Amino acid sequence: MSTSSSIAKQQETEVRNGSTKPNLKPVNPKPQLRQKKIKKILQNWQLYLFVLPSFLYFIIFHYIPMYGLQIAFKDFIPALGIWGSEWVGFEHFIRFFESYYFWDLLKNTLVINLYELVVGFPLPIILALLLNEVKDGIYKRSVQTVTYAPHFISVVVMAGMIIAFLSPATGIINHFIEFLGFEPIRFLADPDWFKSVFVLSGVWQNTGWGTIIYLAALAGVDMQQHEAAIVDGATRLQRIWYINIPALVPTMIILLILNIGNFLAVGFEKILLLQNPLNLESSNVIATFVYTSGLLEAQYSFAAAVGLFNAVINAALLIAVNQIAKKRSETSLW
Template sequence: MEELASRSGTAGTAAGTRTGVYRNNALGRLKRDKWLYVLLLPGVLYFIIFKYVPMWGILIAFQNYQPFAGFWRSEWVGFEHFQLFFQNPDFFKLLRNTLILSLYNLLFYFPVPIVLALLLNEVRLAIFKRTVQTLIYVPHFISMVIVASLTYVLLTTEGGLVNELIVKYGGEKIDFLASPDWFRPLIILQLIWKESGFGTILFLAALAGVDAEQYEAAIMDGASRWRQLWHITLPGIRSTIVILLILRMGDILENGFEQIYLMTNALNREVADVFDTYVYFMGITQGAFSYSTAVGLFKAVVGVVLIVASNWLAKKFGQSGLY
């Protein structure tokens, strides 16, 4: 018994010593890197104030929220708003439109920044490379209102450049802006033009981290540029592609309110209505705050589930994933 007590005492002393060492090391690192933590503070405060504190607002998804009554005095209705949403005849139309746009996004927009980055990586003339990079970055900083206005000027049937060219070469005018068949292609083309250049930044950074010695060894073995691309370059940025794809899966029900809203009109609304615009119309124009919050919470939960599932699937195939 005495020996057991002695061992327990020794173990407790050792554990206490380790805890003290860890605490001292943590305090030492905090003191040593204090200015780095000071620089970190604005970002932390931003997320706390603008991301985490507003999450209390999801409470109204389970209430019949009345602004004059506030959060705590409004009537609690549980999942009533979710039931109304799922039973709404527009639910499947909204889901279909949202998923089709997201599928187009994955198929046509997502690969474009990768292809651009690979092409730019092969350019050896530095001046030309920087010029092209600048030109394709610029649209990212243009407001979506300006993009929609440019689209209107180019495609309108009343003097639009594209339709004038079609007529000049013997064709008939096409009402791009009002046609439901053209709505989704226009949205994806706008997205590609505006964001694909800026999206190359991460892939170019990943390409810069690929070991140059692998290329040298491949050249010595007689590998062509295509073989180098397939066996060295793409595997080198595969983890970046997978991570961005996982994050994109979390936004599968997010199509961007501003762009969709600006391009929607009475003639293409049947294919243009998505969850983002539905939340706006129900919450802002009709004042159904609790109902629109329930719709937004549904989107968020689906996004989290898809991120977790995509991350699990990526790990099953041997990728690192997000965590």
């Protein structure tokens, strides 16, 4: 995407796009129609001012960095600037792929995300289905209010809670473990525990909030279906299985696609806070590696290459999952 496109140029594209759409023969758009379009643009010129700030924002803070990504193929030296630095082709990528940590990073990234998906994705659905069976009232409302609340806890406080609760000497969880007669576990110093700590704390924080969207979908289920099923003697479980769950499928698919679209980026702010030298072997993911090698060690080009690799894999996953969903279920993002 060219970033130097001026607004005039953009409007020109719009005119072209707009005028070719309504009549199916784009070769020679009727002059009348084009005039109408231009009139519309002139009439609504203020609307272009309305989008101008966000247009500038996305160009500056999103498209210019995309253009800046070329440093992944260069040997970026700040003094020379993005343009002045020398091209090196795929050198940084090759260095990354051949490094001894490449497979560890890839494995950690994929395993943490898959783990989170497998555990974290079904739970809001189950909780929503169960909540939906409770009559509206104080009990339902309290469960909702309480389970939504952790969503608003910041990552830093969340990490602080995890560290405090899991402390081997003073943490409440280890006190319970000791109370039951076991040895305390050094959760955060043990690579084997890291992924579970990360995923389960995420489940605690986000399951309740995740139910909202499913509850909205369940509220849209036609009551007549349930009434008919009751008349036919269906039990509650049968009605959940045959009526409610199928009603949630489109929502599930969309959320699954969106989840996978963010697959390799999500949660990295929390991982960064929980990382320490002792669990690094299990907690080092591509996104945190980009941060350490790029910003702490200032290897800009190398880190940009690693980040680009991450983004490309991510985009490929998204497109693949979307295609599969489209074929199998007719629900898809585009």
